[in-house]
Amino acid sequence: GADLELASVTKSYSGTVAVDNISIKIPAGTYCCLLGPSGCGKSSTLRMIAGHEDISDGDIVIGPRVVNGEPPVKRGTAMMFQSYALFPHLSVRDNVAFSLKMRGQDKASRHARADEMLELVAMTPYADRLPSQLSGGQQQRVALARSLVTDPVILLLDEPLSALDPFLRIKMRAELKRFQRELGITFIHVTHGQEEAMALADLVVVMNNGKIEQAGTPQEIFDRP
Ligand code: ADP
Ligand code: ADP
Secondary structure (H helix, E strand, O other): OOOEEEEEEEEEEOOEEEEEEEEEEEOOOOEEEEEOOOOOOHHHHHHHHHOOOOOOEEEEEEOOEEOOOOOHHHHOEEEEOOHHHOOOOOOHHHHHHHHHHHOOOOHHHHHHHHHHHHHHOOOHHHOOOOHHHOOHHHHHHHHHHHHHOOOOOEEEEEOOOOOOOHHHHHHHHHHHHHHHHHHOOEEEEEEOOHHHHHHHOOEEEEEEOOEEEEEEOHHHHHOOO
């Protein structure tokens, strides 16, 4: 794993300050939930860590390196998208292998790696199906496998459970936690739900108005008198 540090990170979009000079250290292997009202800067923060969005000011440090300007692959990050972002015309295996193809890996090695990931999420029997032939929970597991295939040290999850029905949400929540523990990598999970943060997080970061309002364990954040 690798420690993550945001040092005085700011993001402005032509006048709007979306993220306002935030600093935090997140040790390797942390399950971090990023909480706060709509528009407070959660997604922008996530995208800056992922490397999908340039920062306006400050530094992002992963392990020993300042990674400002590096692409996701180089900084060791990956983003898990909601299951409806799977490619409908590609098999489960090809969905999982997709980013390896983009990187020019040969077919045999990317299929072997994809199958390894499908085994991790218990989806081996479904490798040749299309996403539309899977249940919502199964699609979610494929989306997770797809995001892990490049072996990231930090996985960013933007409201990954919000498209699921309440029953499945609880089930997938437990699975996310289990995978994070097994892999030992950092998960940073944006959510609207206090309950979700409570169930998952080692570290809860509460944002408001582009700033970090509080950071601590779920007990420290939620059990205050
Ligand atoms: P959250 O994820 O907490 O809802 P965002 O990071 O999406 O917050 O947005 C924070 C603020 O930045 C909001 O005011 C939003 O409208 C603005 N914003 C986000 N993305 C862009 C963008 N691409 N261009 C302009 N403004 C943006
Ligand atoms: P989320 O709900 O996940 O925070 P949104 O639906 O608000 O995301 O935004 C989706 C996309 O639109 C993102 O790429 C974001 O950067 C962009 N966006 C968000 N707010 C604005 C804005 N005020 N102006 C321009 N683009 C925006």
